[in-house]
Amino acid sequence: MVVGVPERGEPAVVELGAGTGAFTSAIQRRLGGRGRHVVVELNARFAAAVARAHPAVEVVCEDAVRLPELLARLGVGPVDVVVSGLPWVAYAGQPPLIGSVARVLSPAGVYTQFAYTWTRWAAPARRLAGGLREAFEEVVTTATVWRNLPPAVVYVARRPRLPAADGEITGP
Ligand SMILES: C[S@@+](CC[C@H](N)C(=O)[O-])C[C@H]1O[C@@H](n2cnc3c(N)ncnc32)[C@H](O)[C@@H]1O
Known part of the structure; x- marks a missing residue:
């Protein structure tokens, strides 16, 4: 999940849905x-706990x-890496969220x-993965990580397509 974070330079990294902070650490x-x-x-409790545990992290509840507006307020951007811990089918695969990520x-x-992995082949999940491919030029799916409970894959999306004038992301 975090290999996109460059080992050199001064990258801007945004993490969505930190929860208990496993990706944060x-x-x-x-x-x-x-x-x-x-x-x-x-979640205000998770946000406060992450802020306490990681003083160097800028936490927004x-x-x-x-x-896009939250990062503008902080003066952050363009962003080098977005790491999402958000639930994929319930939220993170939805067009408004993917559009927000592609824009920043x-x-x-x-x-x-x-x-x-067990939800990946359901129709809604397949539709959402299609939306990700429309918003990004390249989407690579990793092998299943069986050590994760439950087992999971990671979508690695690169090169966001530019939003059209009405703000919608458009594919080829
Ligand atoms: C699966 S958990 C995160 C798991 C995380 N990697 C961990 O180590 O705990 C999903 C998190 O996303 C947060 N979340 C859900 N919807 C959100 C939203 N719309 N915006 C920001 N955070 C959200 C939840 O509060 C929860 O903390």
Whole structure:
């Protein structure tokens, strides 16, 4: 999930839905004090706990779909990496969220999102994965990580397509 975080430079990293902070710790280790790391977490308790545990992280307690305006407020962007811990089928695969992520990423940016293997082949999940491919030029799906409980894959999306004038992401 966090291999997109560059090991050099001063990257801008945004994490969506940090929960108990497993990805947060991994991102912080990889950054080693460089760049900026913004967490957008809707649950106030999780947001407060992550902020306490990671003073270097900028934590915003908001809905991730508002990402473009939240980052503008913080003066962050364009973003190098978006790491999403959001539930894929319930939320993160929805067009408004994918559009928000595509809008804030730099042209060379990378977006990682996990999906549980057992839900992947259901019609809604397949539709959502199609939406991801429309919004990004390249989407690579990793092998199943069986050690995760439940087992999961990671979608690694690169090169966001530019939004049309009405704000909708359009494929070829
Ligand atoms: C599956 S959990 C995150 C798992 C995380 N990797 C961990 O280590 O705990 C999903 C998180 O997304 C948050 N969330 C759900 N919908 C959200 C939204 N619309 N905006 C921001 N955060 C959201 C939830 O509050 C929850 O903390």
